[in-house]
Amino acid sequence: MECAVVVATVGGPWLADQLTALAAQEMPPTEVIVVNNGAPGAIDETAAAFRGLLPQLTVREDNTRRGAAYARNVGAGAAAAPGILFVDDDDVISTNYVAEMGLALDRADLVSARIRLDMLNPPRLTRGWEGLHESGPMDYFDFLPWTFGGALGCRREVFERTGGFDPDLLTTEDVDFCWRAQLDHGVAFAYVPEATVNYRLRAEPGAAFRQSLAWGEGQAGLYRRYRDRGLRAPSQLRAAARWARSAQLLLSARNRIDLAVAARHAGSRVGRLRGSVRYRCLFL
Template sequence: MSTTLEQYVPGDVATTLVAVATTPRISVIMPVYNGEDTIAVQLEALASQTFDGAWELIVADNGSTDGTRTAARRYAGRLPLHLIDASRVRGAAHARNVGASHARAPLLAFVDADDEVAPGWLASIVTALDMHPVVASKFDKNRLNPPALRGSRRLAQEVGLGAHDYADFLPHASGSGLAIQRSVHAAIGGFDESLLRLQDTDYCWRAQLAGFSLHFEHTALVHYRFRTSTSRSIAQAFLYGRYDGHLYNRYAKKGMRHVSLWRDLRVIAERTIGVVMSRTSAIRAKRGRLLANRVGIVVGRLESLRSK
């Protein structure tokens, strides 16, 4: 199946010809599905980057049915934009892989359409990739999220690399703000498109098991956006739990420990007591969201065991 490519480069015709002929230093890849409501924030942030070298932005549309493509085209005059169709297989992993296959640069960076890179992010990522094969960005949860959500969600990359829940295994990073040398991406086979969640965790683990280190770059800041809908947050937690089982089946022989169901149930019991004992409605709501998230994860893990 051929992939539709729309290419836009800022400037006049002469500038465009030079820009297209110049090999970019880095390709920034943005997978997106129905991101009309948030993509402009990320595109604006990318258009404001002050990186001196040549670069390109590949927006890989995973079959959007809203105005995502129209929103992206509005930035055609301000960004070295390539808008491609990546809808053959549903999922961010497929969109990232399709985007990477169209990339012309030796360095790759992945961003999400609902987050916002901070000023200087691109330059920091390029500098870090000159020294490290795989680079994770630092996260901030304050800019894009209301106070109630900030206090009820954990975000590991505010301070360092993520650690898999309860499992003493390799560190990992979110796909948002994750960057990699293109040769390493090819060596590990790209993202696993069979995983609808935790494909970034799997990607980081495969890179490290192949001998490539994962570096946390504190100067490359990404403002991270949480899901605001409680139902969508629980659904996401369920899928995390479900695919956690897939990862265990894949990595148990390499040292990943099994997540204790009893420990999960103890956490649920503790959080339930916390909700009941809350003195204010705000605290109760915060603890309730933490409880709902944990229940979603546990139910997902149980589902993965049932379908094993």
């Protein structure tokens, strides 16, 4: 299946790495749509440098609403290909990515790539993420499978039928999209281990904490949204073990990488607590 690739960005420092990977694809995408959701002109210089390497590249600027969900919807709405692949601006896809994901979309409505952490991250930073996406889509919530928005592909009709990503969600919009597609539309979800996303973790403690804080709060919102459809909150024992693990990581940290790992764990815990208050539910 021919595919368009949608890249949501605010002009981050690694966009050129992802565009380089797109230019090196064994089977080039029919369209590459980069949606600048940040300051006007933030990616003009980077995009101009790739005009020769990616003649199918177009840039859309739209910060009417902020967030990856809104930006991805803008990009998908501008795409004409029957398949849509969403990638993030701070990751790097394998050279066979478009070919393998497009082939998978000939058979399935919704597809998830494999995620690798060893290419872009020092080994100590990946603690707690071992085995991520190695044998299938994420099952972190012990509910329905899902995948990160940067490793997701779908058929155009599926995107349109589900209404796209929910722009009210600033995080976990990818989880919500995958679950709505399965619950409301009976979409078949396939795993594509041949297609790889090299995923970049936050290596600075402050950035890691802020990202996980937002994720944790969003997870509580997901629970509020899906608890009547089968999503269960972690047991008190499991929640306590996670808090203890966060404390252990913080106390044993010896360098900035250790602190980033501890901050990632702590941010998730604090975020879930804050989300439980915000959404008036208990999801720790």
